[in-house]
Each structure stands twice: as structure tokens, then as C-alpha cells.
Amino acid sequence: MYVAVKGGEKAIENAHAWLAEERRGAPDVAELSVAQIREQLSLSVNRVMAEGSLYDPDLAALAIKQARGDLIEAIFLIRAYRTTLPRFGYTNPVATGNMACDRRISATFKDAPGGQVLGPTFDYTHRLLNFKLAAEGGDPIAPEAAPRTEPTPHITEFLKGEDIIQDEPTSDETPGDLTREPMEFPSTRPLRLQSLTRGDEGFVLGMAYSTQRGYARNHAFVGELRIGKVAVEMDITELGFAIEIGEVELTECETVNQFKGSKTEPPQFTRGYGLVFGQSERKSIAMALVDRALRWEELGEDNLGAPAQDEEFVLSHADNIQATGFLEHIKLPHYVDFQSELELVRKLRREAEERITPKEAAE
Amino acid sequence: MTELSEINTEARRARMGLLARAPEDALMALWQKYATPPRFEWLRRPEIGGVMVRGRAGATGAPFNLGEMTVTRCSVVLEDGTVGHGYVQGRSKPKSEAAALIDALMQTAAADEVRAQVIAPLSERVQADHTRRAAKAAATKVEFFTLVRGED
Known part of the structure; x- marks a missing residue:
């Protein structure tokens, strides 16, 4: 049976170009810098470092930008990068x-x-949307007290x-x-x-x-x-x-x-x-x-x-x-697998119909 | 003699730790202000890699692998044969080069000058950042007080 295996190159190239455009969003809105993500979306950065299993806030911020904020995609990027690094060694257990x-x-x-x-905890906040942040956040300053040494x-x-x-x-x-x-x-x-x-x-x-x-x-x-x-x-x-x-x-x-x-x-x-x-x-x-x-x-x-x-x-x-990886692979072309399943179901259907038809004919 | 070398090792450990942790911009600003870099050759060119950070179960039990962090390392040799090593957090080759050169210079007659112009101000900066965070944390410490209950 003939199955098309080539021919997607142009479509893929254009899809990626569109992805880049969508990632940027409306051009009249300022572009996010990696430093802004690192500093202002730091809890996302932390999650990407933890699950990407690589501590590097700048890389995690870059991954978040590239992944359009999809944290699991960003974690994937970090895991892939991690495998390219030579391993210098193992540290002593942290104290x-x-x-x-x-x-x-x-x-x-x-x-x-x-x-x-x-x-700097979210505990005891009222979980009410703060519309002031939608305008100008300003530069808040935290109080200080005698530091513990x-x-x-x-x-x-x-x-x-x-x-x-x-x-x-x-x-x-x-x-x-x-x-x-x-x-x-x-x-x-x-x-x-x-x-x-x-x-x-x-x-x-x-x-x-x-x-x-x-x-x-x-x-x-x-x-x-x-x-x-x-x-x-x-x-x-x-x-x-x-x-x-x-x-x-x-x-x-x-x-x-x-x-x-x-x-x-x-x-x-x-x-x-x-x-x-x-x-x-x-x-x-x-x-x-x-x-x-x-x-x-x-x-x-x-x-x-x-x-x-x-x-x-x-x-x-x-x-x-x-x-x-396992979940999403099922969306990729499975034309041959599916063709064989289609053949099988058609065959079963035919056999089932044949079993019923002679009985009906006899009645 | 042994004691002296132990003191030297301890000082070098502290210095290298400071160079590894210091913010890149702070280190590079001080380093660029400090005279011209000495002539040197590479023993090992800057290389970016990962190290596996370990923790202990329950903080004190058996070690386990927590996850990696990025590190850049290099080694230099000065014209007089002094060897310096740079191990710094992150992926900056210029920072690792500066750290290795500073490590080498600190073993030469230039040590006092490098200490005064780079190490001391860098240490102050890192310590100040640390103290500022500790001061903010201290301001969020709960001061419990007990209310008198009107039970009698």
C-alpha cells in the first residue's frame, strides 16, 4: 500500500515561522526580555529548573520565552540542553x-x-486580584530589621x-x-x-x-x-x-x-x-x-x-x-498502523455481517 | 610550614568560593578596572559543563542526586609559571577566565593589590547583598504575644 512519507517540509517550515510570529504576539506590545522573565516570573523559572533538573535561572527563563510560557515544553528544552553538558562531577551533599x-x-x-x-509568602494574602498591578506595579520596598547572623x-x-x-x-x-x-x-x-x-x-x-x-x-x-x-x-x-x-x-x-x-x-x-x-x-x-x-x-x-x-x-x-513524550506521540503520523487497524476492523465487520446474514436468510 | 600552607589553602578556598558565587557584572566591573590582565597561556580553555548537586535524605541521612547546575571552568598559567584555576557558577567564559587569573595572581607578588582592588570590594558587595536579604527576612519574623482570656 502506498503511504505518503514526504511532502511536509514546506508546511513544517511555514508552521514554525507562524509559531515564531505568534510567540512574539502583537508587535505593538513590548517584547519580553529573558531578564524580565528571570526576575518577574521567578516561580515559573524555579519550576522549570526543578523539573528540568538543571539549576540555571537564565537558561530556564530563555526556555520559558521559547516555549511561549508552556512550562512542560520549557522543561523539555532544559532536559534536552542538559544532555549536551559534559558532567564535571558530583558535589558534596549540600548542608x-x-x-x-x-x-x-x-x-x-x-x-x-x-x-x-x-x-516573601503568598500565605495570608486574600487572593483577590490586585488591579493596581494591571496599571503600574511601582518599585515596592520591603522593610528591614536586624539581620540574623x-x-x-x-x-x-x-x-x-x-x-x-x-x-x-x-x-x-x-x-x-x-x-x-x-x-x-x-x-x-x-x-x-x-x-x-x-x-x-x-x-x-x-x-x-x-x-x-x-x-x-x-x-x-x-x-x-x-x-x-x-x-x-x-x-x-x-x-x-x-x-x-x-x-x-x-x-x-x-x-x-x-x-x-x-x-x-x-x-x-x-x-x-x-x-x-x-x-x-x-x-x-x-x-x-x-x-x-x-x-x-x-x-x-x-x-x-x-x-x-x-x-x-x-x-x-x-x-x-x-x-x-508518550502521550503526544499518538498525534504524529500513524498512517500505516491505522491502515492495518482499518483493514482489520473492516474484515471483522464483514465476518460479523456474514454470520448474521445466513441466519436472516433462513428465517 | 604545614600550618602556613593550611592557612593558605583556607584563604584560597574562601577566595575561589567568592569568585564562583559573585554576580558576574560585579566581578567583571572590578576586574576590568584592575590594571591590564597579565600575560598567560591556557592550560585548559574555558569549558561549560554540569555538576550533579547532591542532598541528604532528611538533611542528615543518605546522599541523593538532587539535580545539576551549570559550571564553567578553565585553568591558566602565568609567565612566571604560576597556575590558576577558575570554577564559576553559570555559563560565562569571561567570568571563569577572570576567576582563574585572579586565583593565579593571588599567589604572586601582586596579591596585595588584587586583594585590595578586587577581592575585598567583591566580598563586601556579596556580603552586603546577603545581609540585605537577611534583614528583610528578619522583618518578617513573627513576634507572638498571648491575649489575656476573660475566663473568670
Whole structure:
């Protein structure tokens, strides 16, 4: 059977030219600069960096401009760019206890040392559209107070003193890397955390919400949520010592969950952990809840058959680039596949009709 | 001798960290103002790459791979044989070149001058940015007060 496989070049070229024109929008409206996106749409930039799994605000802003604001398309662009970069190495684990906190809150301890620092939050805003922004935003200036100079300790450190919260198993084992080896099941917690931190925010949020609604019931408190900059340190072979090679903004969430105890563990609190590039509060809380739900086996809890306890289900569907690739490929030409299906259905239809027709003839 | 070299290493670590983190425009403005760059040869031309940033489960547990960040690196050798390395965040080749040259010069007789004209003002600038953010955060710290309840 003949199927046209060539002939789309001109149409594709013109479609891309039109895409460029549409991307620009009305020419009498000023063009967006990459710096404007980086500075003024910074939470979009953060999402693209987190799910693109590459910390570079300028690149993420460029990707958002190129993708016309479609964040999953922008994440796709970043993932593709990432693969072209030579890998210089792996950093030492970031010390989030030394974070310069812009925000640091706890839902469990009102008087935590270091205090409740709200930071630039949407919380307590009334979620009413602010029409002033439609005119002129102006140059607002935030008030200042005496800055804290010492590091802000993690809140779980205080619970540890009482031995009422499970300690994180310490290890310096080299973690698996999803970008180097495909995911295999059963997985490990380091791989789950890597998968969740780059996973789709909407998907991870939905999974986390399902645990709150009773599918794997693990009632979580936000023990601590902190946002701020952390130095990144790496060993440099030619120097023979480690240096800071930059700093990244991170959002970290530690949840505290009730735990009735098991055969080997006394009743205590357990933890879920979220750590995400940028100011990504919703994502990191969601990540911590899903991380906790996936730890059921390690903690000797029952498998309730909840989706959020099924690591194969969660991790296989968390990546929006994999998902988009598979979902959207069905819109591309499948003429040959479809022709064969068409033939098959016509044949089945003929056979079905033939089975009916002789009966009718006999009546 | 050992102590001295440890002090030198610590100072170099701090310097290289500052150069890596500093905003490109601030570093380049100071560097361009500082005399003419010295003559040098490349040991490694500027190269853009990625490093995988790691975190720890629960902040203190087992390490995991968080995601990559962009880094540019290069190495230079001055005419007197002094070697300098530049490792900077982001994708700027000029910034990595400046960082490597400054790293080299800081090991030569020019150190005091480079420290005064580049490192010290850059450090002040970075510290000032840091302090300003900390001051804004401090202004959003909640000061709880308890209301007297009229129960009796």
C-alpha cells in the first residue's frame, strides 16, 4: 500500500515561522526580555529548573520565552540542553542546616529557636486580584530589621534530643543516578528522592493529596519548611581540596508523622523529606508526603494497596517529559498502523455481517 | 610550614568560593578596572559543563542526586609559571577566565593589590547583598504575644 512519507517540509517550515510570529504576539506590545522573565516570573523559572533538573535561572527563563510560557515544553528544552553538558562531577551533599533562610516556618513548634520567619509568602494574602498591578506595579520596598547572623538549626534536631523521632539512617553510600541508569524496581530511597524532586508538580501534588484523603493515611505535620540559599561545594581534583562552586536556592520540607511503632521500633515520630530547587513550597511539601508514604516497607507498615505506596506506579508516572513524550506521540503520523487497524476492523465487520446474514436468510 | 600552607589553602578556598558565587557584572566591573590582565597561556580553555548537586535524605541521612547546575571552568598559567584555576557558577567564559587569573595572581607578588582592588570590594558587595536579604527576612519574623482570656 502506498503511504505518503514526504511532502511536509514546506508546511513544517511555514508552521514554525507562524509559531515564531505568534510567540512574539502583537508587535505593538513590548517584547519580553529573558531578564524580565528571570526576575518577574521567578516561580515559573524555579519550576522549570526543578523539573528540568538543571539549576540555571537564565537558561530556564530563555526556555520559558521559547516555549511561549508552556512550562512542560520549557522543561523539555532544559532536559534536552542538559544532555549536551559534559558532567564535571558530583558535589558534596549540600548542608541545608547552614541555609541563609528567607523563610523558615514550623507547624509543630511555635517557639522554635530562630523563630517563625514568613519570608516573601503568598500565605495570608486574600487572593483577590490586585488591579493596581494591571496599571503600574511601582518599585515596592520591603522593610528591614536586624539581620540574623548565625545559622538557623533544623527543628528536628530538638526532637532528636528526646529520642522521640526516628533518626535518619546515616550513610555515605554513593547514590544511584537516574540520569545515568534507568530506574529499576524495587528502588532505593535516594533514587525515589531524585525522581520525586524532578517529578511533575501536579502529579506529586495529586499523589500527596491522596495520602491526606486516606489512601495510605499518614497524617503529616510540617515540622519545618525553609527556603533560602545554600552553598554548593565540590572536590576539585587539580586542587586537591573542595571549594564552593556556587550557591543554589532550595526549598526544604521535613514532615513529622505519627508512627505507632512496629515489632522492632518503639512508638515515635517518623519523617518525610522534600528538597527542591528554587522557591518551590507546594512541591517540596508534596514530595515529603509521598516520600513518607513510599517508606511503608522500611518502617514495617501495612501495604494498604494505596497508589502512593506503590513505588512502581508513582515513579514510573512522575516524570512529565516521559509522560508527554508518550502521550503526544499518538498525534504524529500513524498512517500505516491505522491502515492495518482499518483493514482489520473492516474484515471483522464483514465476518460479523456474514454470520448474521445466513441466519436472516433462513428465517 | 604545614600550618602556613593550611592557612593558605583556607584563604584560597574562601577566595575561589567568592569568585564562583559573585554576580558576574560585579566581578567583571572590578576586574576590568584592575590594571591590564597579565600575560598567560591556557592550560585548559574555558569549558561549560554540569555538576550533579547532591542532598541528604532528611538533611542528615543518605546522599541523593538532587539535580545539576551549570559550571564553567578553565585553568591558566602565568609567565612566571604560576597556575590558576577558575570554577564559576553559570555559563560565562569571561567570568571563569577572570576567576582563574585572579586565583593565579593571588599567589604572586601582586596579591596585595588584587586583594585590595578586587577581592575585598567583591566580598563586601556579596556580603552586603546577603545581609540585605537577611534583614528583610528578619522583618518578617513573627513576634507572638498571648491575649489575656476573660475566663473568670
